Amino acid sequence: MKTASVWTIVPNLLRTLLRKDVALKPKIILLAGLLYLISPIDFLPDAIIGLGWLDDLIIVPFLGWLSYRNLPQSVQNDVVPSAPDSKNKSLRIIVYLVALVVVLCLVAIMGDTAISFDDNGVRSTD
Structure with a gap:
């Protein structure tokens, strides 16, 4: 049985695009x-806390x-290796965590939660 972590499978699956x-x-x-x-x-809006991310x-x-x-068997074997690659595993995890933090920071910066509307439902420019 093949065992591999998501940290190995996801990048390998993304490489299949190329x-x-x-x-x-x-x-x-995949795209x-x-x-x-x-x-x-989304099918469920992200404004619904909890349910928004469920979809x-x-x-x-x-x-x-x-x-x-839907991948050919030879490519499936490349995507999910039979033995997890142990070298540079900690470095890979650090890289993914840094990428996650960067993405979350970008979402926090770009998302404006302080939007106000006037009585007519028009967005105000405070």
Whole structure:
């Protein structure tokens, strides 16, 4: 049975977008998942606390899995290695955590939660 961490699988799955031996269908499915993840349009709005991210937590991994299942067997073996790569594991985790912090900071900076509206429902420019 193949065992690998998500820290190995996700980057390897993203690398399949650049491989020439991968058909267009798995690439489109994976891109659809990525676009859904960053898109402001969701089935459940993110304003609903807790439920807003639930659709992202279900749809994005599902599309990643579906993309993986549509890959050729040789590419699947490359995406999920049989033995986890132990060298540079701590460095890789640090890089991913830094990337996560950067993304969260960008979302916090770009997201304006202090929006006010006047009595007519028009956004004010305070």
